[in-house]
Amino acid sequence: MELFLQQVLNGLTLGGVYSLVALGLTLVYGILHVPNFAHGAFYMAGAYTAFYVIDKLGLNYWWGMLGAAVVVGLISVVSERLVFHPLRNAPYLHHMIASIGILLFLEAGAQAIWGADFHRMATPYNEILTFGGLTMPAQRLLIVGAAFFLVVLLQLFLKKTVTGATIVAMAQNREGAALVGIDATRVAMLTFAIAGALAGIAAVLYAPINLVYTSMGNLVITKAFVIIVLGGMGSVPGAIVGGLIIGFAEAFGAFYISTDYKDIIAFALLVLILSVRPQGLFAKGAH
């Protein structure tokens, strides 16, 4: 039973991180209608920014997180302005290739600055809490709490504020949104900023129990893709539920099936589900 609960905690941790990354991806999908492959590189950039702030500037963990959110938000907005905006009428293939270009640039850039070594990010939350046989590293609890908090915050923002509603409106119908006077450029920039900040924060939350390295975003982003395909492209609740599903599948798969193959589980799940249901689990209409 304790081992089972332990896996539940692991699943929540992974699921929280995946949900945050997938949320950004799905919001951007709502605007672009094309998956942003560079999102994983944004995640990586967030971890390196925080690493720099904590390790070189000597500031604490929370400043690192703030720095990551701001810097990655900026990178994200700049890439929207310089790359995705000029390509808005191009075929989907061009979007994908351009986002791969950004991804390769950011990865090579990080490697040029910090080298190919793995780095460890310090966290002030090293203690391990125990609750009746259940051991819980504080950092994992922080991830679960922070992810939950951010997801609720984002939901409130999208549902209760006018600015949030413009994002939803634009994701639903671009022309319609423009007709009622929504400034498409502003909304697109705002969405990219939020998506980038979420990726940055997710990276800073997860990095202390993982490591910081240039290709750290690749697996995470691929899993985020799996999540938004499963949850329905552009769907916010889908990204959250999908993130949790993949998180739990990995935690339990790693424990009950094999740690070696735990990274395959998410992909195998996607292949399996899309083989049976090409339209995804929750999406309406065919892809």
Place this chain on the structure above:
Amino acid sequence: MKLMNPVTGWLLLLALAIAFPFMAGNDYHLTVMSTAYIYAIATIGLNLITGYTGQFNLAHSGFMAVGAYTVGILTVDYGVSFWLAFGLSGFVAAFLGFFVGIVSLRLKTHFFSIFTLCVGYIMYLVIEKWESLTHGTVGIMGIPAPESIGPLDFSEARTQYYLVLFFLVASLWIMHRIVHSLLGRTFMAIRNGDDLAQALGINLMRNKLLAFMLSVFFSGLAGGLYAGYVRFLGPGIAGVEHTFDMTMYMLIGGIGTLLGPLLGAISIPWLTQYLQVLQEFRFVVFGPVLVLLVIFLPYGIVGTYLNRQRRKAAMRAPAAPAPAATPSAPAAAPKQGATHA
């Protein structure tokens, strides 16, 4: 103003390629060129499914690894001769491609790409983890060089170069035959709009599957050559970054043209050779180049040149009917974008 006719141009290129070993300063140059040719063969394959049929397959390097490991495993662990294993490499890749294709090709546009991205990851992880078959992260060492045929001794750099060149020329010729046949037109019709293609009576699934299998056949073949040439294999060759490399070659040269991917696959490795400092950080330069290309020069060098030629020809003969004889450029491709503007 035509520089020269295409046949002369291709023959000139071939003559240059044959003369290259006599001009090259040392064996290292031969190695760079041979590796470039091997990746050119794989890129030509990727171009068939992506440039001509419009489906962006991100598992392409995974299929190259399948071809390479077919040769590696059969020759090292089972003592099969290189030629037999090599002959199988393309077919094993195409066989696997059949199963991947029937599932993945039901998906359209970026869903297909995401699906194949996942397939590529699965291939990579399986190669890395299935140690009893693939030797895992250690890799396969000591793959024998191709056995000599008569007086041709393939342990020599120069003969190996000609071997690779032979397959590159054969691949280009086959690809030329494909894209200029009815089959090639069918693929392009699917690229330019699959609803329209279907309305014309084209069986989408069967043709896409055929294009996909042909495409990964070339990839597997390139992998087989790679195994015999480099004679060491690690799971790294299945990595998606190799697919990204090939995408870059294809795009810089000109997607959906015959010459473009070849031009890209040969010139970029040389460019990185001369920018040695950049070797590891080449994407600091090539990443933005890729972005600038899709924004300003989406048809690459060759595609842009061909389009200009065509526009000039059209201006010279305004009364002539639409140029039906020039189906190879992806001129109609931007139309796809209108739906998600």
